[in-house]
């Protein structure tokens with residue numbers, strides 16, 4: 001990273017403070033060091049050698065990279081660029097380093113899914129949770145009760161009267177833990193007469209690496225995805241996790257030329273697939289819609305989920321009125337567990353008061369973090385991806 005580009009970007013901040021009311025960590029701690037303006041000042045101090053970098057790490061590590069501050073900034077400061085760039089200067093913690101290495105490779109191995117399913121069986125899970133330390137228990141709280149080992153396959157033949165062809169980005173954690181979401185996306189896309197291509201050589205998007213100070217690895221992973229997707233003849237790359245979608249959409253900022261538009265599955269289905277309410281079965285349930293920061297602040301698709309789910313007859317739909325990040329933020333829920341849980345609490349309070357049947361969210365990390373909070377609060381609320389609801393209602397509508 002060119003130091004001049006960091007300084008130039010940081011110097012665009014006029015210190016007006018308009019971003020402060022948008023910043024979840026500042027609102028929580030009321031500490032200027034935990035605000036976007038304060039963090040930019042710290043970045044400037046590091047770049048001009050006024051403060052040694054390790055002295056700033058406490059506040060910089062507490063940033064969620066939710067980028068809510070960017071939406072309020074009249075100077076258009078690219079805060080996301082700054083925080084990723086300065087983290088490159090920091091030494092990675094052991095947990096972050098291990099998490100980075102693990103997500104890039106383990107989720108793509110079949111053996112990982114099999115071993116995880118063995119772990120998830122009650123006796124072993126209970127024993128290891130009891131024997132394991134705080135970190136094991138934290139990781140365990142984010143896992144579902146079972147994972148699908150279903151193989152995700154592209155159609156070998158195009159559907160009758162194909163409407164078009166899309167590629168599906170599976171993602172590392174989504175492919176491992178929320179495979180049913182990907183299966184639902186394939187089912188709905190095929191129902192809408194799209195041919196779905198799932199390149200086997202695709203890999204992790206690199207977001208976790210880029211946000212935790214490892215841009216070289218993020219770039220390498222990005223390059224791998226260019227090789228997997230660029231040769232395809234598709235109209236869009238579809239993502240089911242907005243954290244991955246946001247990263248893929250911004251590959252260009254990192255010098256990676258992805259040659260197809262990237263769209264969130266809900267937005268694609270709403271805009272292109274033309275699902276009519278007449279093909280969806282009635283669902284008499286209440287649903288709260290959580291909008292992940294990456295969906296709102298980067299992909300700018302915050303209205304897509306409600307627009308799509310409105311097509312299900314009978315659904316009582318409401319937005320989860322959360323002003324801030326839920327605290328998941330990639331590996332943040334592991335590296336900053338105290339703040340992550342404090343930020344989740346308003347969501348749990350709303351859920352406790354409203355008691356919906358289902359909470360939908362479009363990002364895998366948010367689903368894991370919110371689900372863990374819901375389990376901890378003993379609330380009988382299902383957490384799923386919006387496309388899973390669409391797939392279920394298609395099945396009901398089509399059953400004899």
Ligand code: SF4
Pocket residue numbers: 022023024025026034035036039062063064065066067068069070079
């Ligand atoms: S990215 Fe989010 S947490 Fe970080 S400074 Fe901006 S608003 Fe605050």
Ligand code: SF4
Pocket residue numbers: 012013014015016017018019020036037040069072073074075076077
């Ligand atoms: S709103 Fe923009 S210019 Fe103002 S303090 Fe925040 S980052 Fe700086």
